[in-house]
Amino acid sequence: MNRRPLHPQPTATARATQLLCASLIACATALPALPALAQTSTAQAQRNYTIPAGTLASALNRLGRESGALISFAPDLVAGLQTSGAQGTQGVAQSLAALLAGTGLEAVPDASGAYALRRIPEAAQRSSGGAATLAEVKVTAAATVADGTTEGTGRYTAAGPSGAATGLALTLRETPQSVTVFTRQRMEDFKLQTLTDVMEQTPGLTVSRQNQMVTYNVRGSTANLQVDGSRQLSSGWGFNTHTLYTMDDLADIDRVEVLKGSSGLMNGDGNYGATINLIRKRPTKEFQAHVEASAGSWDSYRADADIAGPLNAEGSLRGRLVLSEKRARGFRDYEDSSGRMVYGTLEYDLSPDTLLSAGVTYRERSLHGSGATTPLQAYSGTGAFVGWMPRSYNNGARWAGYEQKGLNLFTRLEHNFGQGWKAKLQLVHEEIDVPEQLLGYMNNALPGAVNFGRYGENTTRNQSIQLDVQGPFSLFGRQHDLLLGAGASKSRINLQRGGGDNTTLGALGLDYAQGGGALPNVNLSGLTYSDDLFSRKRNYVYAAGRFSLADPVKLIVGARATNYDQKDVSDVSWYNYDLHERGVVTPYAGVVVDVARDVSLYASYASIFQAQSAKNASEQTLPPEEGKTYEIGAKGEFFDKRLNASAAYFWMKTDNTAETVGQTPAGETISRAVSGVTRRGWELELSGELARGWQLQGGFVMNSSTLDSSSTTPKYQFKLGTTYQFRDSALQGLTVGAATRWQSDISTSRGATTLRQDAYWLVDLMARYQVDRHWSVAANVNNALDKRYFAGVTNFNAQGLFYTWGAPRSLNLSARYDF
Secondary structure, X not given: OOOOOOOOOOOHXXXXXXXXXXXXXXXXXHHHXXXXXXXXXXXXXXXXXXXXXXXXXXXXXXXXXXXXXXXXXXXXXHOOOEEOXXXXXXXXXXXXXXXXXXXXXXXXXXXXXXXXXXXXXXXXXXXXXXXXXXXXXXXXXXXXXXXXXXXXOOOXXXXXXXXXXXXXXXXXXXXXXXXXXXXXXXXXXXXXXXXXXXXXXXXXXXXXXXXXXXXXXXXXXXXXXXEOOEEOOHHHOOOOXXXXXXXXXXXXXXXXXXXXXXXXXXXXEXXXXXXXXXXXXXXXXXXXXXXXXXXXXXXXXXXEEEEEEEOOXXXXXXXXXXXXXXXXXXXXXXXXXXXXXXXXXXXXXXXXOEEEEEEEEEEEEEEEOOOOOOOEEEEOOOOOEOOOOOOOOOOEOOOOEEXXXXXXXXXXXXXEEEOOEEEEEEEEEEEEEEOOEEEEEEOOOOOOXXXXXXXXXXXXXXXXXXXXXXXXXXXXXXXXXXXXXXXXXXEEEEEEEEEOOOEEHHHXXXXXXXXXXXXXXXXXOOOOEOOEEEXXXXXXXXXXXXXXXXXXXXXXXXXXXXXXXXXXXXXXXXXXXXXXXXXXXXEEEEEEEEOOOOEEXXXXXXXXXXXXXXXXXXXXXXXXXXXXXXXXXXXXXXXOOOEEEEEEEEEEEEEOEEEEEEEOOOOOEEEEEEOOEEEXXXXXXXXXXXXXXXXXXXXXXXXXXXXXXXXXXXXEEEEEEEEEEOOOOOOOOEEEEEEEEEEOOEEEEEOOEEEEEOOEEEEEEEEEEEOOOOEEEEEEEEOOOOOOOEEEEEEOHHHOEEXXXXXOOEEEEEEEEEO
């Protein structure tokens, strides 16, 4: 079948990307000279303000408009408060101090020059004789960041807002669902450089490996993926994930937010286990830069650089450039990989109220010595024991693998209408291309099958557009918040799939124990290729409101209406689908009650639907799966919001859940629809600063399910990462830490044969020494006790039971220079 190119070359996108990259690189060369310009701009920030007395909210909005400073505050924090105004020639900090005098509030700036309002701690008020007057705007090392940015805070918890569950800018305590945030500091301390690295440390999330395929399991389901709130290809969790997002470098990411449970309000359709949202780094108002290099086990080498700051004297144009490159051999024989990433972004203040942003991320990755998605056989289909292979064993051929290129373009327009109302329009275009993927691997020891194949052009396209408007309004004498949004997204995969001449170990004169390195480099030219198409389209509208029923009671309600289309075309009849859903409504409701100044109780209901392509034995597609999540819990903010704690109990029910019951003679999966599937569990989580210099993040969870397949994920799980920074002793400048993971047993069975991984612990260690204000050196040891464990167990039915080894102990040494 002839294929028409999806995009003629060279594309307009490519030309635009080249121009943008060239501009960013040119700007970056000028950045080292910009600190002086930034200081000049700061010095010139004083101006004559005439802000009259009146409501505090109106005065703050006026100051923000006139000064161009970002001033963030929760509407209920300033509700009913008055100000005497601010007059005279002065800076933003002095004007804020005047406006907040006598209100019991203070403004805390971050490194970018933005301000966030908070209540003055009671201790500070008592020390000043009970007066709630702000004498000056205080700068603290761990400043509350108005937009949720975690970079530079040094924290293991998020102090700023998150819209993960509702789209509204709520703190973790104000959000009536479980949310885990991995901050930039947490990722840097433990060298969590890929999305999978972060997920392995995330409380309540199980990373299951099937050779190089990676699956994220949360509360009995897989996860949705977002970047800056824009939907990515969720079906990436599964076959060929090693060619998509799971191993991407996170040098361009500020934080990773993981919302547990259904997310029908923000996703509509998709997986109901969790939504993973990667938040990119943004340009800064002050110059900052660093470079870092590291070396580790299995000839692993990595370097990255990050430079950001203002690009003009006024600071209205800001830029950021992030680069990273890594080359490594794997712990498996003959396996090697490489990756490089360039991320550039610009922000421009079109006016004091309007911000335009644009950026590009370009990635290249390669993997060779790949066993793809076939793990190691432990038992044959008849229950015969094959024997354990060493952890270094690789069933993939030396020449098997792929090279990938990815391009992500985004632009964002944000406008502040005043009085707390703002709008955001975001557009994203993503391209991922794998020109060729070679397959060669030992499929099993008994009966000794060997598979060869080649994929031709494999292209993935994601596009999305999203608009939301939100702000406060008054009703019945109280202030509330409203969010309205609409958007559309589509994803498309084109795949040329060519089968090779499969054979046996006996025909090649090989033994399974020799590994894939012994496989000959076969001729895969002249194959006949399929022309597969996998397409998803969705458009939607949504609305949410946060209503202040009383001072301690907030009610959040919302709903989303989604139209969904799925069209899959393949030469294998089993994989042809044409699915349509119209006007599917996914409601959301939650209530938060403040029972103390720092403690809230909450309850929530969330829903989601998922059109599915699983089929029964008659080749009939199963109806869409529908799920609901009920959650109750308590959340607390302590030590001036430096520590977050939560306890949650959840109950999930799904109908039409696909459960594997066998395979067709051709090896296709046969499923049945199971109704009334329940999943229950509880979660305990703690994140933040327990004492001065002592950071911690961790959780203990329990998940239970009525599905037979749930045995492949642990019922109990404990994860904890902690560091301590010495400050007042001879060890000043030294930071030490450990991260530990424990999970209960997992297993899979076929007949009377069971493959089991007993409960086990893993321990990671880190140490960093700050030589001076610029230089720091660090050492990290993963799996310090060198535990032998299965990172995943798989049931291939007639082929038997299979396993994937977890990584052995590894060492990483690094050095960093901050300008």
